[in-house]
Amino acid sequence: MRPFGTTSNFSRRGFLAASAATGLGAAGLSACGSSDDSGSGKKTIEWWNITTTQPAKKLWAQRAKEFEAAHPDVKIKVVTLENEAYKSKMTAQIASGKLPDIFHTWGGGVLKQQLDAGLVEDLTDRVSSWTGNYVPASMAAYKFDDKLYAVPFDIGAVGFWYNKALFKKAGITAPPTTWSGYLDAIRALKKAGVTPIALAGKEKWPGMYYWAYLSMRVAGLDAMQKASDDADFTGDDFVKAGQHLKDLVALQPFQKGFLGGAYSDPNGEAALMGNGKAAMELMGQWAPIVEADSGKGIGKDLGFFSFPAVEGGKGALTEVFGGGGGHALRKGAPQEALDFLKFFAEKEFAEKLIKQTGLIPVSKDTADALTDPNLTAVSEMLNKSTGFQLYLDQAYAPAVGQEINDSVAALIAGSKSPEQVTRSVTQVAKSEKS
Amino acid sequence: MTHSTSTSATSSAGSAPYVPEVGKCDDQDFAAAGPGRRRSPLRRVRDWLSAVVFTVPALVLFGMLVLVPMGYAIYVSFFNWGGFGSPSDSVGLNNYTRLFKDPVFLGDLGRGALLIGFSILVQLPFALAMAVLLNQKLRGRAVYRMLFFAPYILSEVITGVLFSMIFAPGEGLADKVLDKLGLGGLGGDWFAGQHSVLPTLFIVMTWKYFGFHMMLYLAGLQGIPAELQEAARIDGAGTWQRFWHITLPLLAPTLRISAFLSVVYSIQLFDLVWVITTGGPDHASETMAISMVQYGFKRYQMGYASALSVVMFLISLVFALAYQRFVLRRDTEGAITTMRGKR
Numbered sequence: 060m061r062p063f064g065t066t067s068n069f070s071r072r073g074f075l076a077a078s079a080a081t082g083l084g085a086a087g088l089s090a091c092g093s094s095d096d097s098g099s100g101k102k103t104i105e106w107w108n109i110t111t112t113q114p115a116k117k118l119w120a121q122r123a124k125e126f127e128a129a130h131p132d133v134k135i136k137v138v139t140l141e142n143e144a145y146k147s148k149m150t151a152q153i154a155s156g157k158l159p160d161i162f163h164t165w166g167g168g169v170l171k172q173q174l175d176a177g178l179v180e181d182l183t184d185r186v187s188s189w190t191g192n193y194v195p196a197s198m199a200a201y202k203f204d205d206k207l208y209a210v211p212f213d214i215g216a217v218g219f220w221y222n223k224a225l226f227k228k229a230g231i232t233a234p235p236t237t238w239s240g241y242l243d244a245i246r247a248l249k250k251a252g253v254t255p256i257a258l259a260g261k262e263k264w265p266g267m268y269y270w271a272y273l274s275m276r277v278a279g280l281d282a283m284q285k286a287s288d289d290a291d292f293t294g295d296d297f298v299k300a301g302q303h304l305k306d307l308v309a310l311q312p313f314q315k316g317f318l319g320g321a322y323s324d325p326n327g328e329a330a331l332m333g334n335g336k337a338a339m340e341l342m343g344q345w346a347p348i349v350e351a352d353s354g355k356g357i358g359k360d361l362g363f364f365s366f367p368a369v370e371g372g373k374g375a376l377t378e379v380f381g382g383g384g385g386h387a388l389r390k391g392a393p394q395e396a397l398d399f400l401k402f403f404a405e406k407e408f409a410e411k412l413i414k415q416t417g418l419i420p421v422s423k424d425t426a427d428a429l430t431d432p433n434l435t436a437v438s439e440m441l442n443k444s445t446g447f448q449l450y451l452d453q454a455y456a457p458a459v460g461q462e463i464n465d466s467v468a469a470l471i472a473g474s475k476s477p478e479q480v481t482r483s484v485t486q487v488a489k490s491e492k493s
Numbered sequence: 494m495t496h497s498t499s500t501s502a503t504s505s506a507g508s509a510p511y512v513p514e515v516g517k518c519d520d521q522d523f524a525a526a527g528p529g530r531r532r533s534p535l536r537r538v539r540d541w542l543s544a545v546v547f548t549v550p551a552l553v554l555f556g557m558l559v560l561v562p563m564g565y566a567i568y569v570s571f572f573n574w575g576g577f578g579s580p581s582d583s584v585g586l587n588n589y590t591r592l593f594k595d596p597v598f599l600g601d602l603g604r605g606a607l608l609i610g611f612s613i614l615v616q617l618p619f620a621l622a623m624a625v626l627l628n629q630k631l632r633g634r635a636v637y638r639m640l641f642f643a644p645y646i647l648s649e650v651i652t653g654v655l656f657s658m659i660f661a662p663g664e665g666l667a668d669k670v671l672d673k674l675g676l677g678g679l680g681g682d683w684f685a686g687q688h689s690v691l692p693t694l695f696i697v698m699t700w701k702y703f704g705f706h707m708m709l710y711l712a713g714l715q716g717i718p719a720e721l722q723e724a725a726r727i728d729g730a731g732t733w734q735r736f737w738h739i740t741l742p743l744l745a746p747t748l749r750i751s752a753f754l755s756v757v758y759s760i761q762l763f764d765l766v767w768v769i770t771t772g773g774p775d776h777a778s779e780t781m782a783i784s785m786v787q788y789g790f791k792r793y794q795m796g797y798a799s800a801l802s803v804v805m806f807l808i809s810l811v812f813a814l815a816y817q818r819f820v821l822r823r824d825t826e827g828a829i830t831t832m833r834g835k836r
Contacts, residue, residue: 147575147793260685261773316662318774319685326661458792472687472775 101134104396105159108137109145109384115416126402133395146457153178158389160396164209165382166200167449168287173387174208180388183207185397189404190422197421199447201385209385210400211421212412216381216441217268217366220332220346220433221339224360225253229338234364236376238276238303241367245312248338255312257329257337259322260471263464264452268341269307270467270480271451272366272380273300279373280446287455290488292481296373301470301477303369308471318472323353330354341366343381344419347433363436378446382453383421455488462487563806570800575793588800598801601781604691608759608780611695613752620703621748624710625736638711642704649701653768656697660684684770687777694778697765702758706751713747714740746824753816760809781805 106123110116116139123135138159140148145163152158158178164170173179183206190198190210201209221234226244229251235241248255259265274283278296286292314320314331321327329346331337333354340346350356368376386403388396402408410428412418419438420426429435452460466483469475475483570588572580592598623641627634644652659666660683671679683693717740725735741748763782766772772779772787779787781801789798817825 143791143793150575261771263773316682316685318687319657319662319682319690319770321657325658326664458794461787461792468773469775474687474775 101132102393102395103134103136104161104393104399105136105138106161106399107145107149107159108139108163108386109142111139111141115412118412118415122403122408123399126399129402130395130398135399143457146453149173150456160389160392161386161399162389164201164385164387165449165453166209166385167454169453170201170208170387171203174203178390179208180390180392181206181208182210182388182397186210186400189401192423193421194423194442196379196441196444196447197383200382200449201387209387210404211383211385212404212409213385213418214381214383214421214441215344215419216379216437216444217272217341217343218437218440219339219341219364219366220350221362221364222332222335222337222357222360223362224357225251225335225338226362229253234362235367236365238367238369242306242310245307245310249310249312254314254331254337255310255339256314257320257331257340258313258317258471259320259328260313260318260468261320262322263468265322265328265340265342266471267451267464267467268380269304270300270463270470271448272341273303273369275378275380275448276300276366276369276374277303277372280378280448282373283448287459287488290485290492292484292488294481297481298477301480304467304470305477308473323349325353327353333357335360344434344437345417347431348417361433363433363440365440375445377444378448379441379444380448380450381441382450383419456491458491459484459488566799567803569796570803572796573794574796580796584796588797589804591797592800592804597776597779597784598781600776601779601784604778605760605762605780607691608695608698608762609756612698612755612759615695616699616703617706617748617751617755619699620706620751621710621744623703624707624714625740627707628711628714638708642708644701645705645708647701649764650768652697652701653765656700657684657769660693684778685774687774690770690774690778694766694769697769698762701765702755706755709747709751710744713744717743749820749824753813753821756812756816757809760805760812781808 108119110119120137123137127133127135146169149158149162149169153173153176156176156178158173164173170179186207190207193211194214197211197214198207201207201211219234225248226234229244229247231244231247235244245255274297277300278286278294282294282296286294286297314337323329328337328340328342329349330353332340332346333350333352333356335355335357342349347356347361350361365376366380368374386400388400404422406424409420409422409425413420413425413428417431417434419434419441420429426438429438448454451463455463462484466475466480470477470480569580571583571585573582573584573587574580627638627641631637647655660668662668662682662685665683667683668681682689684690721739721743722735725739730738761782762780763786766778766780766783767786770778772783782805785798785801785805788794788801
């Protein structure tokens with residue numbers, strides 16, 4: 060969302076300003092949270108997370124049990140919610156000023172809102188003793204005014220996964236670093252009779268990645284920040300970004316029937332890559348696993364490169380689009396909640412998560428636990444990054460994120476112009492703000 | 494129409510034999526209808542009482558499970574509401590005015606009409622033809638009947654997954670078969686094309702539902718006395734004439750019901766589309782129910798989604814009432830029980 064360490068002013072929704080102004084935030088402090096369970100004399104810590112998949116869910120619950128065993132006077136109430144439900148539920152929690160003691164956050168705009176409402180604990184000094192070796196990119200989404208408001212446990216990013224053998228077949232020696240070079244590569248692949256790109260058009264979000272990255276490269280991170288602050292995406296640079304995407308679509312780089320293509324089906328985007336039938340896909344760090352799952356996987360032929368820079372654009376090749384996960388504490392959360400964060404981040408457990416659930420290390424201490432070459436490539440891109448843009452659907456309100464997905468899907472299908480995309484997104488952003 | 498008064502009167506009166514209001518009402522009726530033809534007031538009160546005792550539990554359940562949620566949806570449709578907490582941002586009729594300017598919703602209406610048209614003009618006649626065919630003496634006709642009916646038993650989700658594989662562009666069974674037949678040009682995008690998605694979807698709908706309608710028609714055909722066909726044959730009527738002048742008119746009540754079911758299904762179409770395309774590509778196969786879920790559970794605009802659901806409900810309701818009133822009237826005549834033996 061921003062170059063490291065700089066400030067962002069992010070207040071998207073009117074009700075927040077209102078709730079902060081009326082002192083709802085302050086009132087919330089006394090109203091909410093970790094109550095002493097008077098009956099048993101145990102202190103209850105409420106922990107909201109979105110880890111719904113195995114084996115992570117099991118490991119997390121175990122960790123809570125281990126903490127309880129070490130602290131007999133504490134009970135951890137684990138609440139696991141599905142992604143979208145969690146987002147909406149948290150929106151309501153902010154409005155009422157009652158947040159759980161420990162809660163999942165993606166950082167960015169939503170965390171800033173909670174912060175502006177006075178609901179989030181400043182962790183800067185309280186965790187500095189054990190987060191010194193964390194990778195800067197992993198903390199970028201949770202830092203405002205040089206203060207840290209959450210501790211990351213996961214970080215990931217999107218880039219191009221490509222088939223080295225197919226690139227070689229088309230005579231492409233090195234992955235492209237510029238947009239024009241990228242379009243040339245597409246033409247070369249087509250000439251060689253290779254499907255250049257696999258795209259899950261039915262799912263919409265994989266198409267959105269192209270628009271988001273192009274917007275980052277053309278308009279720059281600051282402009283993306285400003286656009287969401289002002290609820291105005293109609294700037295020339297966003298239109299230009301759409302135009303670049305239209306240029307790409309005009310080359311017909313996608314597989315046959317991509318508009319109906321799913322992501323992880325036997326004929327979907329991941330399977331096409333995994334079976335060596337398409338040369339590349341723009342996807343997050345989970346791509347190699349899904350490719351091997353839905354298709355056969357292409358092993359050592361799989362490579363990774365950053366989204367190319369656009370000539371004359373305001374963004375840089377080293378700025379990364381991605382996201383991770385972290386834990387924040389509500390303002391006034393008991394010391395035990397902080398203790399749990401530290402307990403959760405302990406090296407041994409963090410390494411277990413990296414090995415068993417495919418997380419990318421957030422700390423250099425645990426970097427050795429990462430042995431997978433594909434994840435290492437993503438990890439390296441993150442380590443070298445100079446800026447970070449959080450996933451748009453996590454940074455924005457659900458309706459805005461969905462509208463971007465919808466409009467970009469329409470652009471790729473040829474039924475919306477780049478201008479119409481920016482207008483539709485702006486319209487929804489404005490209505491969500493009012 | 495007097496349910497509400499009778500409910501309160503009898504429930505408070507318990508086993509009391511006389512209820513003044515009903516009695517009064519009855520006097521007027523009595524005078525108007527003339528003596529001799531009316532049952533005694535006591536008897537009528539007992540009728541009301543038993544009606545109430547038998548219907549109240551059902552009405553309470555119906556109210557809690559159907560009317561209250563419906564009322565709440567109507568209430569919510571006047572708010573800008575994200576789905577959690579209680580709705581507070583009242584926006585009046587805004588959700589409704591927005592709805593009728595929303596190209597996606599207007600598109601839903603058009604696509605719905607198209608599917609209804611398809612169903613009535615293609616699917617039902619096809620089902621009828623199969624029914625007439627399988628009503629003949631035919632070797633193995635029980636097997637055919639079972640085969641054609643089988644798709645109806647499959648769940649919509651299984652059907653959806655099955656056909657997304659069959660119609661996978663380039664890779665699927667449909668394209669492979671067409672290729673082998675030398676008709677490769679006919680294959681193509683299927684569900685992935687903005688113009689081909691609805692026709693393809695309709696093929697699947699027909700495959701799944703014609704067997705059901707065929708069964709209805711077969712049952713209807715069994716009810717047509719063979720003597721009529723025979724008499725017509727003796728009078729020299731041809732096959733076509735017999736179908737046109739005997740089979741079809743006598744099958745009309747079944748046809749009317751099956752058309753009704755088909756239309757209502759088209760209006761509420763959801764599962765199949767959700768599994769296969771989720772409404773895409775670019776809204777080309779989106780139905781009202783799909784839009785409702787998209788707005789409600791993807792964008793968390795519960796107020797707007799509720800407005801959509803209310804409009805969808807009204808469309809179904811108006812259609813159902815009008816159809817009952819104007820089309821099904823003669824079929825249901827006498828089948829609807831009234832307190833006084835007549836309406």
